[in-house]
Amino acid sequence: MKVRYFPGCTLKTKAKDLDRYARLCAEELGVTLEEIENWQCCGGVFTTATDEIATKLSSVRALMDARDHDAPLVTVCSACHNVIKQTNHAMQNDADFAKHVNLYLGKDGQYYGEAKAIHYLELLRDVIGFDTIRGKVKNPLAGKKIAAYYGCLLLRPSQTMQMDDPENPTVMEDLIRALGGEPVVYAQRNECCGGYAVLEDAAIAKKNSGKVMTDAASHGADMIVTACPLCRYNLEKNGTGEIPVVYLTELLAEALGVKEDAHDAQ
Amino acid sequence: MTHSDRLKEQILRTSGVNPLKCMRCGKCSATCPSYDEMEYHPHQFVYMVETGDIEPLMKSESLYKCLTCFACVDRCPRSVEPAKLVEAVRLAVIREKGGNRLHTDDIPAKLDDDMPQQALVSALRKYSK
Numbered sequence: 001m002k003v004r005y006f007p008g009c010t011l012k013t014k015a016k017d018l019d020r021y022a023r024l025c026a027e028e029l030g031v032t033l034e035e036i037e038n039w040q041c042c043g044g045v046f047t048t049a050t051d052e053i054a055t056k057l058s059s060v061r062a063l064m065d066a067r068d069h070d071a072p073l074v075t076v077c078s079a080c081h082n083v084i085k086q087t088n089h090a091m092q093n094d095a096d097f098a099k100h101v102n103l104y105l106g107k108d109g110q111y112y113g114e115a116k117a118i119h120y121l122e123l124l125r126d127v128i129g130f131d132t133i134r135g136k137v138k139n140p141l142a143g144k145k146i147a148a149y150y151g152c153l154l155l156r157p158s159q160t161m162q163m164d165d166p167e168n169p170t171v172m173e174d175l176i177r178a179l180g181g182e183p184v185v186y187a188q189r190n191e192c193c194g195g196y197a198v199l200e201d202a203a204i205a206k207k208n209s210g211k212v213m214t215d216a217a218s219h220g221a222d223m224i225v226t227a228c229p230l231c232r233y234n235l236e237k238n239g240t241g242e243i244p245v246v247y248l249t250e251l252l253a254e255a256l257g258v259k260e261d262a263h264d265a266q
Numbered sequence: 267m268t269h270s271d272r273l274k275e276q277i278l279r280t281s282g283v284n285p286l287k288c289m290r291c292g293k294c295s296a297t298c299p300s301y302d303e304m305e306y307h308p309h310q311f312v313y314m315v316e317t318g319d320i321e322p323l324m325k326s327e328s329l330y331k332c333l334t335c336f337a338c339v340d341r342c343p344r345s346v347e348p349a350k351l352v353e354a355v356r357l358a359v360i361r362e363k364g365g366n367r368l369h370t371d372d373i374p375a376k377l378d379d380d381m382p383q384q385a386l387v388s389a390l391r392k393y394s395k
Binding site: 043197228 | 333
């Protein structure tokens, strides 16, 4: 099976492991992530103002590509996922916004939200299935206590993301179980790490990321797993340093036995 | 139409929010991760926009403390979506000439080797036009 893939800016630079292992694991599970041509950065955050049009065109163009290939659009980065899903939702539900976007698109064609955008976790859960993944595990993560960190972008706004229960999510915990690990549930798992405010005021990132890491560690976690490069950065740079932070795809690659021995950390 | 009426109309239009839906339960502020850093809290944005008291919000540092984490949006029992008001007021400020909060020239001093591009593009989108 083939799906269209939007890697995003950070997966090509600072978060290469998130990208590389997403592709390798998907192949191992029978899905090819086909990178769309000439994709442009999603912008990192969705601007909620109703009159912001141009900042959402890169997402619309990626969605048009997926529609034209009759395949879902998959993202791994939590931020790309959030921006593209919110844009698609606006194209489907806000006729005025869709009209303005289509005026910009002009001869490139028209779009009204026909494509389906999904996160890599949804690909694993809904398309491949956790039972299939469980059957492919070569190195079970036995004895590892793993804290899934959702942060804000994967789950909210929940009516638009439609991914999981925003207050009691289970998708990452279920994946960790399928890989043979033991999920650690803790209160801060769906609270914000501080995000982009690290550039405005690093103390905000320190406070938020510190709370998340201390909470995970005090519940006995050996590590935190995330799908978001900015969450990882904030937790590592501005957290308490109690436990390591890894990408979701690294964990998956390790369990599936496709992780390369020598790899750069970022 | 007074200046403050015009501002209010602009904020309501760009945010798409109806502050009259608010029942003053305060859950938005209770759940906000930046509550301690804010001079005006999310519930105050809602009633100050409703009463047209927008200029103090435009001058406040609170505009730059919102993380757009959507906690207030998702947990509001009345679907008021306070974060969209914060965004609309911030845009009213940074869309003005000279209104940028973050300048590209400021960025090199804030960089380190690990900082993801995602942080830069997000901050530029939130803090400058």
